[in-house]
Amino acid sequence: METDLRLESSLWIGNKRYRAVLTGWHLKWTEADKKNGDKKTVSVPVAEVVGVENGRVEILPQKSVEDTDKDFTVFYIKRSRSRSTYGLLWSLGRTQFSCPSRVLRDQWTNHLRTALKTHSPLRPHRLLVFINPFGGKKKGREIYHSLVAPLFELAGISSHVIVTERANQARDHLLKKDLTGFDGVVCVGGDGMFSEVLHGLIGRTQQEAGLCETDPAVTLQPCPLHIGIIPAGSTDCVCYATVGVIDPVSSALHIIIGDSQPLDVCSVHHASTLVRYSVSLVGYGFYGDVLAESEKHRWMGPLRYDYSGTVVYLSNRSYAGIVQYLPADPLLSSPKDKTRCLSGCNVCSRSTERLFPHTSDSGSLYSSHFSQYSNDSEGEWVSVEGRFRCVSITCMSSSCARSPLGLSPSAHLADGTGDLILVWDTHPLSFLKFLYRHTSTQDQFDLPFVEVHRVKAVRFSLPDGREEEVHEGIGELNRAIEEREYVDTVSRNGSQQQLAQSVVERETMNEHKTVASILCGLCCKKTPAVSVWNCDGEILPFTEIFCRIHGQLVRLYARGIEDGAAMQNCSQESDKNKSRCITYK
Numbered sequence: 001m002e003t004d005l006r007l008e009s010s011l012w013i014g015n016k017r018y019r020a021v022l023t024g025w026h027l028k029w030t031e032a033d034k035k036n037g038d039k040k041t042v043s044v045p046v047a048e049v050v051g052v053e054n055g056r057v058e059i060l061p062q063k064s065v066e067d068t069d070k071d072f073t074v075f076y077i078k079r080s081r082s083r084s085t086y087g088l089l090w091s092l093g094r095t096q097f098s099c100p101s102r103v104l105r106d107q108w109t110n111h112l113r114t115a116l117k118t119h120s121p122l123r124p125h126r127l128l129v130f131i132n133p134f135g136g137k138k139k140g141r142e143i144y145h146s147l148v149a150p151l152f153e154l155a156g157i158s159s160h161v162i163v164t165e166r167a168n169q170a171r172d173h174l175l176k177k178d179l180t181g182f183d184g185v186v187c188v189g190g191d192g193m194f195s196e197v198l199h200g201l202i203g204r205t206q207q208e209a210g211l212c213e214t215d216p217a218v219t220l221q222p223c224p225l226h227i228g229i230i231p232a233g234s235t236d237c238v239c240y241a242t243v244g245v246i247d248p249v250s251s252a253l254h255i256i257i258g259d260s261q262p263l264d265v266c267s268v269h270h271a272s273t274l275v276r277y278s279v280s281l282v283g284y285g286f287y288g289d290v291l292a293e294s295e296k297h298r299w300m301g302p303l304r305y306d307y308s309g310t311v312v313y314l315s316n317r318s319y320a321g322i323v324q325y326l327p328a329d330p331l332l333s334s335p336k337d338k339t340r341c342l343s344g345c346n347v348c349s350r351s352t353e354r355l356f357p358h359t360s361d362s363g364s365l366y367s368s369h370f371s372q373y374s375n376d377s378e379g380e381w382v383s384v385e386g387r388f389r390c391v392s393i394t395c396m397s398s399s400c401a402r403s404p405l406g407l408s409p410s411a412h413l414a415d416g417t418g419d420l421i422l423v424w425d426t427h428p429l430s431f432l433k434f435l436y437r438h439t440s441t442q443d444q445f446d447l448p449f450v451e452v453h454r455v456k457a458v459r460f461s462l463p464d465g466r467e468e469e470v471h472e473g474i475g476e477l478n479r480a481i482e483e484r485e486y487v488d489t490v491s492r493n494g495s496q497q498q499l500a501q502s503v504v505e506r507e508t509m510n511e512h513k514t515v516a517s518i519l520c521g522l523c524c525k526k527t528p529a530v531s532v533w534n535c536d537g538e539i540l541p542f543t544e545i546f547c548r549i550h551g552q553l554v555r556l557y558a559r560g561i562e563d564g565a566a567m568q569n570c571s572q573e574s575d576k577n578k579s580r581c582i583t584y585k
């Protein structure tokens with residue numbers, strides 16, 4: 001809805017005269033000296049104005065300022081399509097305006113700056129930035145200083161930058177240090193770096209609330225600080241799934257304008273221990289084996305995943321297990337409804353109302369309504385037992401450049417549920433068909449050996465007697481794994497300090513044997529009895545786990561995937577509350 005007109009005058013861009021109008025919500029300019037039919041209007045939402053500067057200013061690739069009395073420059077978000085990605089790329093648009101007088105120039109810049117404050121209440125002022133200098137191609141520092149810092153400076157954001165010197169430094173900082181005055185935390189790196197920040201912020205929030213995060217029955221408190229991701233890793237899946245592109249400038253612009261995307265988080269427990277948090281994949285069987293295998297070939301770089309995928313596929317394994325799950329309300333959505341969770345998703349918005357029933361303004365979501373956070377009432381658990389090629393739980397579509405629709409194309413980012421995908425033992429060619437469908441638009445769930453369920457919690461256990469089998473004949477391998485510093489890998493950016501205490505110590509030895517048996521299978525070509533869990537790219541030290549989905553536990557500086565086609569479809573609908581979830585082909 002447009003508010004009252006705020007400012008209108010003639011302005012010049014180059015030697016052309018324009019009629020410029022600033023309403024509460026939009027800055028528009030229309031060429032004045034053209035016939036009505038030929039007039040084109042450029043309209044920029046105030047919420048997407050990045051900054052307003054006096055004079056004729058450029059920012060990228062280098063800052064230059066021509067300080068003139070009658071000019072001002074407006075920076076704003078421009079969108080373009082990228083052939084290789086599903087979402088839209090954002091870049092910095094710039095228009096230099098000339099006014100007839102300095103007084104009018106000052107009026108424009110003051111009005112625009114006031115409009116920005118009024119209409120973008122979630123814009124950050126101060127950010128804590130962690131850069132992993134070793135993530136991906138080791139370009140984190142360069143990416144931040146050349147592409148991101150100039151944009152933050154333009155937007156008036158001050159940042160405290162920490163270049164990490166060791167794994168888990170960001171997590172430990174967030175758990176222990178004073179965070180007063182920060183609006184958000186930015187990680188420059190890949191999914192591992194994001195995971196560190198996720199664990200640190202969730203842990204800190206629960207500490208301050210006096211909640212015991214290890215207890216799976218406890219309803220965790222949402223984090224008050226937003227997380228921004230500047231992609232600079234070798235795997236940037238969380239960024240891809242929440243922004244739609246892997247592009248540091250797009251991500252920086254989402255941070256600057258204070259976009260806010262809630263995200264569900266899955267807590268993974270073993271007995272009374274919190275093992276890890278996950279946002280994308282908790283996978284047993286194929287995905288666990290591929291990760292375990294790839295750890296042996298780190299020297300190959302990202303190619304190790306292709307290599308390990310082939311090795312594991314050829315070893316043709318399935319695993320026995322008991323899966324119990326708590327289904328989500330089928331009336332709200334379904335993993336097979338062929339919709340996509342896109343920016344402004346209606347299912348997620350309705351979930352916000354359900355999870356935080358007394359909140360009307362998302363900006364105040366975490367400040368004043370903690371006590372209103374309500375848990376869905378428990379339903380009936382369902383139990384299945386058999387042999388599985390893989391068991392996967394995902395809180396989001398987990399789309400990535402290789403699998404543009406992801407593991408579960410209709411999963412939602414913030415509806416308080418996860419999707420449980422069960423792939424029963426099947427012929428190798430049928431399993432290959434399932435895997436191949438992830439790279440195309442064919443429905444990977446439309447296969448007789450695949451089940452998918454929308455769930456709130458999942459429990460996985462081994463059939464009686466399996467543990468015995470696991471522990472046979474693995475003494476040698478245990479030693480080999482210790483040499484490979486497996487223990488370090490597991491705890492590298494894993495659970496909080498307080499989690500891995502006595503229970504872990506006692507059980508870890510047994511569980512290492514489980515992992516050993518996997519690696520044993522791969523080296524000795526003997527089929528192991530159990531697989532391992534791959535939790536967002538880390539191997540879990542336990543086989544029997546309990547997973548619970550926590551609705552909208554964190555917020556990212558993102559807005560979900562913007563899709564041009566979807567926006568066009570929706571703009572043709574008259575209903576104000578239309579769904580932004582479109583049908584995919």
Ligand SMILES: Nc1ncnc2c1ncn2[C@@H]1O[C@H](COP(=O)(O)OP(=O)(O)OP(=O)(O)O)[C@@H](O)[C@H]1O
Pocket residue numbers: 131132133134135136137163164165166167168188189190191192193194196232233234235236492493537
């Ligand atoms: N200074 C550092 N030295 C070593 N490791 C670090 C450092 N800073 C962060 N890490 C760790 O590096 C791991 C990988 O980082 P990141 O996700 O940024 O890059 P990546 O290339 O995508 O990694 P990967 O593909 O191996 O997950 C993270 O788990 C993080 O804990």
